[in-house]
Amino acid sequence: MNDLPIYISLTFFACVLASFGFIYYAILTAAGPKSNIPLFAITFMAVWIFVTSLMTINGFFQDYEAMPPRLIMMVLILVIFIISLFLIPATRNFLNQMPITTLTYIHIIRVPVEIVLWWLFINGVVAESMTFEGVNFDILSGISAPFAGLFLVGLKSKSNIAAIIWNLLALGLLVNIVARAILATPYFYDPAVYEQPNIAVFYFPYVLLPLFVVPAVLFSHLVSLYQLIFLKEPEED
Numbered sequence: 001m002n003d004l005p006i007y008i009s010l011t012f013f014a015c016v017l018a019s020f021g022f023i024y025y026a027i028l029t030a031a032g033p034k035s036n037i038p039l040f041a042i043t044f045m046a047v048w049i050f051v052t053s054l055m056t057i058n059g060f061f062q063d064y065e066a067m068p069p070r071l072i073m074m075v076l077i078l079v080i081f082i083i084s085l086f087l088i089p090a091t092r093n094f095l096n097q098m099p100i101t102t103l104t105y106i107h108i109i110r111v112p113v114e115i116v117l118w119w120l121f122i123n124g125v126v127a128e129s130m131t132f133e134g135v136n137f138d139i140l141s142g143i144s145a146p147f148a149g150l151f152l153v154g155l156k157s158k159s160n161i162a163a164i165i166w167n168l169l170a171l172g173l174l175v176n177i178v179a180r181a182i183l184a185t186p187y188f189y190d191p192a193v194y195e196q197p198n199i200a201v202f203y204f205p206y207v208l209l210p211l212f213v214v215p216a217v218l219f220s221h222l223v224s225l226y227q228l229i230f231l232k233e234p235e236e237d
Helices: 006-031 037-057 070-087 089-095 100-122 140-154 159-181 208-230
Strands: none
Touching: 006 037, 006 089, 006 100, 006 208, 037 208, 070 089, 070 208, 089 208, 100 140, 100 159, 100 208, 140 159, 159 208
């Protein structure tokens, strides 16, 4: 992993920072300038990134024999946390105030993320199926995100039905690649199915793909769908 070209990690760092920025802006817009919520959120995200990165650098996730699988357990913790936000009335009401346009434009980062995965495949640290040369079509979500943000949720001519369909399709692409990525990890790797195990996500900084970038994208989809389905008028910027 230390032999990878520096431009790969730099591009990925940019994706992490962009994800961080989009989520923080959505929280800041929903909370308002006088609220302490944005400060709490940025602190929580920064601490999470720091702690998980430190754990990765110390080799915590590289023990593939540990049970339960450590990386998967951390992902599940994040998923449970995200779902819990919708179960608590106070946080659910806050999520309803987040600008849906911001939560749509965040998906643009899926384009450079897919490029990073392709570079990692070329360097032999992820499976081809994880890239657009394989069965990962998640890049389509990123390419179409500006259109969705502008025409489906941004303009007065926006369409809730079309926005719901777009979010469901993009969420389906996300679930597809996440499922394939899990099956290609050393935990479940089958050489008859995958030519190369996914080991990049067990190392820094790429561990932040399953532990920050993907959860941020998932969170954005779920909040958007909740607003589109249950609110008469989703929040805009």
